[in-house]
Amino acid sequence: MCWVVPAGAPVVRVGELARDAVLSRKGLPIPGPGLRIAVPVPSERLQNLVELARTVSGQPVTAINIITEDLQYQVASAGMEPYVCSREDSMCAVGFLNGTSTVLEDASLDPRYSSNPYVDGTRGAVRFYASVPLVSDDGFVLGTLCAGAREPGQLSDRQRQGLEILAAEVVEALALERRARELASALTEAQRSNTLLAEFAGRISHDLRNPLTSILGYVELSQAEAQNTPDANIAQYLDVVAGSGQRMLDMVEDVLAYATVGGDVRPVPLSLTALVSEVLQDLDASLEASSAVVDCDDLSFSADPVQMRVLLQNLIHNSVAYCRPGVPPVIRVTGQRRDGSVAVRVIDNGKGISESDRERVLDPLVRLHREGDPPGTGLGLATCARIAAAAGGRLEIGPASGPGTVVTIHLGSDS
Known part of the structure; x- marks a missing residue:
């Protein structure tokens, strides 16, 4: 049967x-x-x-x-x-x-x-x-x-x-x-990649630190000699170079340490205006060339200072680089605290990012290739998203009320 x-x-x-x-x-x-x-x-x-x-x-x-x-x-x-x-x-x-x-x-x-x-x-x-x-x-x-x-x-x-x-x-x-x-x-491959990244970071640390240390040494000597010159602008310029160089050296040290130990985030109390002020000093030349205006609200919050500075520098740089032709960049940095969480927003009046592209531009090496866009590696926003994730938060891209983009970094318990 x-x-x-x-x-x-x-x-x-x-x-x-x-x-x-x-x-x-x-x-x-x-x-x-x-x-x-x-x-x-x-x-x-x-x-x-x-x-x-x-x-x-x-x-x-x-x-x-x-x-x-x-x-x-x-x-x-x-x-x-x-x-x-x-x-x-x-x-x-x-x-x-x-x-x-x-x-x-x-x-x-x-x-x-x-x-x-x-x-x-x-x-x-x-x-x-x-x-x-x-x-x-x-x-x-x-x-x-x-x-x-x-x-x-x-x-x-x-x-x-x-x-x-x-x-x-x-x-x-x-x-x-x-x-x-x-x-x-995939986990094995990720672990292998992390090991290679740590090895790479160790190999390049010497090559990155030594030139910066040398530059700062010559700046220090120049500052000493500038005290005997009547041109006050020289001393001011050297102070800017010294400050930017020292922050770059700190950034190299901490970013390399971050790569080597797999993400050692060290949060400390921070002032949003102080962070943005340092970023603006580092970006002074490009801001002046584009006639950009940057406004910032203050907010006290806790985060890793070096990584947060890298994140804000990338976002503000993007707002300047991807401005609309003939329209000076207007950038506003705001912070808001609610229910134990913090939201830091960078709002600009630039080209904006279409809704269909807002997720994929957070992936490494993704660029939009729009007419008039400057050259780049496609790593800036990916780095920002990774920094937010390493802090236990997330990065979100949305539209501005008019032309432009709003990038929000969510940190804290509600992220």
């Missing part, structure tokens, strides 16, 4: 010549040289599912079979040791692509199976046989969940439905395990 029950999911019957490639993309082993295959050790979840299938079906043997272009192998089994056989000898390969559940009271009476080596006594003497296709979300049939016995038997409708439910769970478990392996691989 044979019950053929329609499966609930569509089935892909084309592309069988590329079957191994599809299985590989789904994270399942494929045959190696000489048709050898490394059968994975079953996970606890898959083993529990195949044991549950044995209980539900009431049969002594159950298995989760993956069928490749040439082979069949088990990723989990109950009541027998997993084995590998050719697809030609596989019972499950006979009709698994039909997308239907099959139940045979006695496989030896069915002409499709009677001469199979696992039925005719060559390798086994299976009588009762049931299988449910394992159909992935895209309709590709991975293999089967099967149950068998040496004696004829039956399944009730409830038992058959139980096996079909378990087959769907097997497909989900296989997909989850693939995603878990991909995440583990």
